[in-house]
Structure formats: structure tokens, C-alpha cells
Amino acid sequence: MESVKRVVLDVLKPHQPDALEFSKAIAEVGSDYHVTLTVVEVDKNTETLQVEIVGSAIDFEAVQAAIATLGGALHSIDEVEVQSENDTG
Amino acid sequence: MIVLDQVKFLLRITRTRDIVRRYFVVNGFDGALTMLGLIVGFLISASENLSIMINACLGAAIALGMSGMSSAYMSEAAERKRALDKLEEAMVSDLQESSHGKAAHWVPLLVALVNGSSPLLISLLILTPLWLANAGIELPLSPLHLAIIVALLLIFLLGVFLGRIAGISWLRSGIQTLLVALVTVLLIYLIEGD
Numbered sequence: 001m002e003s004v005k006r007v008v009l010d011v012l013k014p015h016q017p018d019a020l021e022f023s024k025a026i027a028e029v030g031s032d033y034h035v036t037l038t039v040v041e042v043d044k045n046t047e048t049l050q051v052e053i054v055g056s057a058i059d060f061e062a063v064q065a066a067i068a069t070l071g072g073a074l075h076s077i078d079e080v081e082v083q084s085e086n087d088t089g
Numbered sequence: 090m091i092v093l094d095q096v097k098f099l100l101r102i103t104r105t106r107d108i109v110r111r112y113f114v115v116n117g118f119d120g121a122l123t124m125l126g127l128i129v130g131f132l133i134s135a136s137e138n139l140s141i142m143i144n145a146c147l148g149a150a151i152a153l154g155m156s157g158m159s160s161a162y163m164s165e166a167a168e169r170k171r172a173l174d175k176l177e178e179a180m181v182s183d184l185q186e187s188s189h190g191k192a193a194h195w196v197p198l199l200v201a202l203v204n205g206s207s208p209l210l211i212s213l214l215i216l217t218p219l220w221l222a223n224a225g226i227e228l229p230l231s232p233l234h235l236a237i238i239v240a241l242l243l244i245f246l247l248g249v250f251l252g253r254i255a256g257i258s259w260l261r262s263g264i265q266t267l268l269v270a271l272v273t274v275l276l277i278y279l280i281e282g283d
Contacts, residue, residue: 014176014189016102045179071102071187073180 001085003057008079011049013072019049025070029062030055050078096199099192103169105200110254112204116157118247118266120208122273123149124215125240129277132233139223139232143216150212158205165197215240237274244270 013022023037034054041048049072053063067074100106124146131142173193177184184190218235222228228235245263252262 012180014102014180016104017098017188043179045176069187071176071180071184071189073182 002082003085004060004080005056005058005083006052006054006079006081007058007060007063007077009049009051009053009063009067010075010078011051011067011072012046012075013049013067013070014046017070019047022049022070022072023051026051026053026063026066029066030057030059032056033058048075052079096195099188099196100199102188103172103192103196105165105196108165109200109203112157112161112200113207114247114251116153116204117207117211118244119157120150120153120211121215121240121244121247122270123153123208124212125237125244125270125273126277128215128233128236128240129274130281132237133278133281139219142233143219143223146212146216146219150209150216153212154205154209156205157208158201161204162197162201165200166193169193169197211243214243241267241270 017025019037019039023035027033027035032055036052036054038050038052039047040050064074097106100109127146127149128142131145136142170193173184173189176189215236218228218232218239222232230238245267248263248266249259251266252259255262
């Protein structure tokens with residue numbers, strides 16, 4: 001069984017909810033998620049974000065659902081770190 | 090508590106918190122002044138029948154409530170739909186299932202509820218002395234005079250609330266709204282009184 005340890009996502013979101021509320025809502029999806037959000041670009045109605053999530057086992061579908069609930073759109077998965085069960089590294 | 094947080098969240102993302110506040114004050118003020126006008130009118134006409142006065146005021150209060158509710162719902166639903174359409178266009182995605190979609194559905198209802206209940210509740214408070222007198226409860230003043238005092242007090246409090254929002258002197262703001270009410274009473278006396 002593999003677990004996702006880290007993902008970096010390219011996300012487009014409306015101005016509201018703001019970056020703080022957006023990252024908090026994503027962090028709430030898991031019990032040990034560490035979220036780093038960077039606003040890459042600000043447009044008239046939208047913001048492009050780089051969202052980095054680090055956790056022991058990231059539930060990607062739940063993260064994606066949280067982003068959609070907040071009105072965001074996942075554009076791409078830019079970086080991923082996955083660990084298999086026997087991987088001790 | 091969760092429902093309240095959800096409501097606050099929807100108001101925040103749609104930036105309608107100040108609109109709700111404004112509707113509450115504006116329509117509450119409408120309700121208070123309408124009741125004040127009716128009661129002063131009854132006072133001038135030296136009407137004695139409390140049931141007729143209560144029914145007339147209650148009818149006006151219900152009409153104000155319904156008018157506030159329906160007008161706010163229709164205008165706010167149109168505004169929220171327009172905002173959602175613009176956002177969907179910018180996001181190039183369907184936001185119906187998102188918080189923004191939920192907000193477009195619930196915020197107009199919430200705004201309508203505030204806009205309708207504000208004049209209704211304020212009117213009912215102003216009518217309290219009339220009800221008490223009608224129920225046979227002894228009052229220190231005549232019910233119409235007491236109702237006018239309640240109306241002036243509520244109008245003053247609405248002014249205080251406005252002053253606190255604006256960050257200006259609450260006393261000055263309260264007196265300003267009170268002056269509007271007193272001018273209204275004066276006008277009624279000038280036009281209706283003989």
C-alpha cells in the first residue's frame with residue numbers, strides 16, 4: 001500500500017474565501033496535514049495558487065473535494081511524493 | 090453554532106454582511122416610523138378603540154414585513170445570480186455545488202428574512218403597550234403615549250447602532266435619528282392637526 005506524503009497543486013480560486021481560510025479548510029481534511037499556500041497570480045476575479053500539502057497519508061480525493069467546495073479548480077498536480085509500505089527512506 | 094458559522098462564512102464569501110446590516114437598519118427604521126406615524130395619527134383623531142388601532146398597526150406591520158421580505162429576496166437573488174455567473178465565467182467551471190453556489194441560494198433567503206423581520210419585530214415591540222392595555226393591564230401612561238415613547242426609544246437605538254457601525258459618536262447618531270422621528274411627528278401634527 002502506497003501513501004502520498006506530499007503534493008504540490010496548481011489551483012485557481014475566487015478571491016473569497018481568502019488564502020488563509022482556503023488553506024485552513026484544506027488542512028482540516030486530514031489530522032496531520034501541513035499546508036503551505038503561495039499566491040502566484042492575482043486576477044480581477046480569481047487567484048492562482050500553489051498549494052503544498054504534507055502529511056503521513058494524504059487523501060487526495062478528499063483534498064480535491066475540499067478545493068471544489070471552496071469554489072476552487074484544480075488545474076494540475078505539479079509535484080508528488082509517494083511512499084510504499086516497505087520504503088523506510 | 091455550526092449553522093451560525095456556516096451563515097457567517099456564506100455572508101463573508103459573498104461580502105453581504107454589510108448589506109444585511111444595512112437592510113436591518115433601513116427597514117427597521119421604516120417600520121418604526123410607520124408605526125410612529127400611525128400612532129400619532131390615532132392620537133390626533135382621538136380614537137378610543139384599541140382593537141381597531143392594534144389591527145390597523147398590525148396590518149401595516151405585516152405588510153411591511155412581507156414587502157421587505159419579497160423585495161429583498163427578488164433583488165438579492167438577482168444580484169447573487171449575476172455574481173455567481175460572473176465568477177463561473179472567470180473560473181471557467183460550474184460552481185453550483187461549491188460554497189458560492191450555496192451562497193447564491195441561501196444568502197437571498199437570509200437577507201429577505203432579516204429585511205422582512207426587522208420592521209415586523211420593531212413594529213410589534215412598539216405595539217406592546219397597546220396590547221397590554223387591551224389585555225386590561227394597568228399602564229403608567231396612556232397606551233398611545235407609551236407606544237410613542239417605545240418607538241422613539243427604538244429609533245434612538247437604531248441611531249446608536251448606526252453610530253457604532255460608522256465609528257462615530259453613538260449619542261450624536263442616536264440624536265440624529267431621533268430628530269428625524271420628531272420632525273416626522275411634527276409634520277403629522279402640522280398636516281393632520283387642526
